[in-house]
Amino acid sequence: MTLLPFAHALASRQDLPVPAWLFAWAASIVLIVSFFALAAGWRSPRFEDERRRPLGGRPATALVSAPAQALYGALGVFLLGFAIYAGLEGTEAPDRNFALTFFFVTAWLGFPALSALLGDVFRPFNPWRAIGRAAGAAFTAIAGQRPAHLAYPERLGRWPAAAGLVAVVWLEVVYGSSGGVAVGLDPRTAATAALVYTAYTLAMMALFGTEKWCDRGEAFSVYFGMFARLGVFDVRDGRLERRRPLAGAGTWATVPGSAAVVIASIATTTYDGASEGALADPIRAVFDALRDLGLGPDAALRLADTVFIGLCLAGVAAVYLLGVRGMRTVRGAPPLDRLRDGFAHTLIPIAFAYLVAHYFSLFVFQEQAQFTYLLSDPLGTGTTDLFGTAGGGIDYTILTANAIWYVQVGALIVGHVLGLVLAHDRALAYWPDYRDATRSQYWMLAVMVAFTCCGLYLLSVANA
Amino acid sequence: MLPLAHAGHYVVWLLYALPVIIVVAAIVRSTLAQRRERHPPDPDDRSR
Helix, strand or coil: CCCCCCCCCCCCCCCCCCCHHHHHHHHHHHHHHHHHHHHHHCCCCCCCCCCCEECCCHHHHHHCCHHHHHHHHHHHHHHHHHHHHHHHHCCCCHHHCHHHHHHHHHHHHHHHHHHHHHCCCHHHHCHHHHHHHHHHHHHHHHHCCCCCCCCCCCCCCCHHHHHHHHHHHHHHHHHCEECCEECCCCHHHHHHHHHHHHHHHHHHHHHHCHHHHHHHCCHHHHHHHHHHCCCCEEEECCEEEECCCCHHHHHHHHCCCHHHHHHHHHHHHHHHHHCCCCCHHHHHHHHHHHHHCCCCHHHHHHHHHHHHHHHHHHHHHHHHHHHHHHHCCCCCCCCHHHHHHHCHHHHHHHHHHHHHHHHHHHHHHHHHHHCCHHHHCCCCCCCCCCCCCCCCCCCHHHCCHHHHHHHHHHHHHHHHHHHHHHHHHHHHHHCCCHHHHHHHCHHHHHHHHHHHHHHHHHHHHHHC | CHHHHCHHHHHHHHHHHHHHHHHHHHHHHHHHHHHHHHCCCCHHHHHC
């Protein structure tokens, strides 16, 4: 991410034992072997049943109790409010202001990681949901009846969330550029954007209902909730339940626009990584052409970046849809739209793998700052030391360049193997004959190999 | 000279693309073979 210029300041050069492209070959072989292992040993669907088990006991009940929910919500509102305050009143230096690291590293990267492991951790801490629920409760108490809402147009589905996801990344990566050089978003702009998003979200909640908007249109709820489907815990009817890992993903993409959300996730991560590496020269060429047409440097760079975000979105969508179209060649295939929606959840582990691969080192480095000088001096004034850690710093030597590369490769391999597993399982549910099901997944194997090789190529160029 | 100067980039890109190309080629070959099995050529056609 370009907003934190020191986040990629590595203390060591890469010194791999073999060329980086060989890792792509090795990863592809792992995927192919996994495919045939699944074909041989996985002959009936296992994830259609989530195998939910309620968690009993006082700790589980206390964790999801009404007072606990209120506490989580209050904490979320406080953190949002504090981050906005820091952005508006604190230093303009992006690496010394609490707001930017909190918004774009701690929350944006931390919640997907926690959600993928534990389930929907963001939901109880969602500040907008907390405000919406409180406002709804207050209305009911005063008016004696629940607030009326418009019926949400179900054809719209999660498309507003997909658009919101792209807008967040656009704001951070594209809008933050200035003077023809990408320098990143400033804290004041990030805080203002958070205020605008708050107003927009609360308005939508008033129109359609808090829970409905969180489930369909609120970008962060939908985005973090997508990863949460991989996790083992879930709350249903006020009870904490445990389910089979990955099994929650199968029912996620039943809402229109869900495929768009996961495609947007992969594409925006791809763009963020490629814009500093593989796409740097093409973006520069378009920027120069737009400058020759008379556009100012800011407008030219933003337009060039926007074009390439669009191309990344189209490219990722095209690869996925080619895979879906390929499945149609197998006899007994369901209609195209059922395949498109029925297999969208198989991209969730890939989206998570891309996040880990591209931002793992940024997270490790910047969280050191989050819990040292940014915690003690959140406004970056240089005169505050709330917890005695204002003098702390980032130790870049805790991760070598080789270690980062191995984590990146490992994340991509694991994510794509899990994607293959989900796709194979869904195919067994759609095709009665397991041999036809396996044949249908040849094309998803090609999709997985394509995403893996593309991801490793972008990372190798960015790391060079 | 410019295309030659950038040849190194294309070679690297091709090395990453080759696994994808190989997998897709194998799938296409397998699909065509299955279609031939399902619709074998009419033996009467050879006599014409």
